[in-house]
Amino acid sequence: MNNFSYERLHNNLQYLKLNTVEELLENYLEIAARDNKTTMEVLDYLFEQEKKHREAVAIERKMKSAAFPVKKTLDEFDFEFQSSIDKKVIEDLATLRFVHNSENVVFLGPPGVGKSHLAIALGIEAVKAGISVYFTNTGNLIERLKTANREGILEKKLRDLMKYKVLIIDEIGYLPFDEEGAHCLFQLISRRYEKSSTILKSNKSYGEWGEIFKDRIIVVAVLDRILHHSTTINIKGESYRLKERKRQGLKTGNMYQ
Template identity: 50%
Template sequence: MDVRIERAAREQPTYIGFLNDLLGQEIQHRQQRNLEVRTKLSHLPYRKTLDEFDFSFQPTVDERLMRELAMMSFTTRAENILFLGPPGVGKSHLSVALAMAGNVHGLSVYFVTLTQLIEDLRKAYEENRLDKRLRVYTRPKLLLIDEVGYLPMDRVAANLFFQVISARYERGSIIMTSNKNFGEWGELMGDSVLATAILDRLLHHSYIINIRGNSYRLREKMKAGSYGMPQQKTE
C-alpha cells in the first residue's frame, strides 16, 4: 500500500483514478489467489503449460486444436478428450496443460491416476461409503484420469471405473490418457461387454488424439545422439 501511496503522491492522479487503481490491483490479487487455490485442489502432479510443449518434436499433435481446447468450450458441452499413444510421447503433459488452462478459466478440476482412483474407490466400497466417495470424482467440471492401461483390472475395479464414467456421462468432461488402443480394452478389463459400455459413453462426445512418435522425455538425449531406440530382433 505504501508504494501505491508514494506513486499517487508523485503522479497526482484523480481520486477516482487512484481508487480504480487500488480496486484493479485488489481484483488481480484475488484472482491470482483463487487460481492458486484451484490449482492446489486439482492435485496436479506438476505444472505444465502448452507453451512448454515441443510441438515440433511431436508433429502428430495438432497445436491449433490444443489451443482451441485450452479455451475450455468443450467442458460446456460435457465432451471428453482421450490421449492415446505409447509411453513418453507427451500425453500427460498435454492433459495437465489443459487442466492448468481449466484452472485459469475458473473451472473445478481434479487429477488422478487410474490406479489411485481404483484403490480409493475399492477401499470406499469395502467400507460401505462408495456413494460419498464417488462424488469426489463426479463433482468437478473436469476430471483427469491418467495412465489407463498400465495395469490390468479385475472385475471389481472395472465396475468401479464404469460407475465413474457412467456418472459423468453428459454431465462433466473427462480427459484421459492411455497407452492401449480401444481394441485392447476388453482384455485390459477382463470383460469385453463392460469395456464396450465404458467406451460407448467415453467416445460418444469426444476428441481422440492419437500421438505417434518417439519418447518426448528422451528427446534431448536423442538429439545429442546418446540414446537410440531399441532394435527389433530378427529371426
C-alpha cells in the first residue's frame, strides 16, 4: 500500500467515524498477512469489532441515562434465601417478553426483601438488550410532575417519560400522595397503558393502595390500568438487611466465645 492510499484510507475511516477499525487496522493487517487471512475475513473481523464497540458505548450511554441508584444483577440475587419467589417467573421476565408486549411488573413486599434488586436487575437486562430504561423514586417523580403541572408543561413531561420503553417507579407507598400528585401519576400510568412497560415496587398490598392515593376512584382506575397486563411478584420472605445484621451479630458473638 503506497503512502497516498494509506493516508486516504485513514482519512476516510475518520470521516466515516469508523474509529475502532482505524485503531485496529494496522496491527490486524500484519496479523492477517502472517496468517494468510482472506480479504473477507479481514473485513469481517474489523467491522465486527466496530459493531461491538458501538454496542458497548450505546449500552454505557443507556445505563447512565437509566439513572440506576446502584447496579444489581439477577446472578447476584439469592433465590434460596427468598424462597417465596418463583425463580422461573423471574427468568421468564428476564427474557423481556413483557417489555415487547408492553406489560407491567409489580413487586410487593416489606422493606429489604429484594424488590429494588429485582426491579433494577430487570432494568439492566433491558438496557443490555438496547431498550431505553429510566429509574425514579416515587417521591421525586411526583414532585417533578406536580411542578410541570403548575407550570403548564405536564403534557411535555409526560411525553418525555414516554420516551422510555421501561419506567421503574420505586417506593410507592412510603408516603401518601396529595390530590394533585395522585392526578399526575394517574395521567402517567394512563399514558403508558398498553404502550410501554412500567415496573413498580411497593411495600403496600393492593388493598392498601387506597391509603396512598386517598381517592378510591383514582386508585381503582390506576390499578385497573396497571394490572390489566401485568405480573405481580409478592415477596413474603425475611429482610436481606436483617439477615446481614444477624450474620454480623453471630460473627461478633463468636469473637467472645
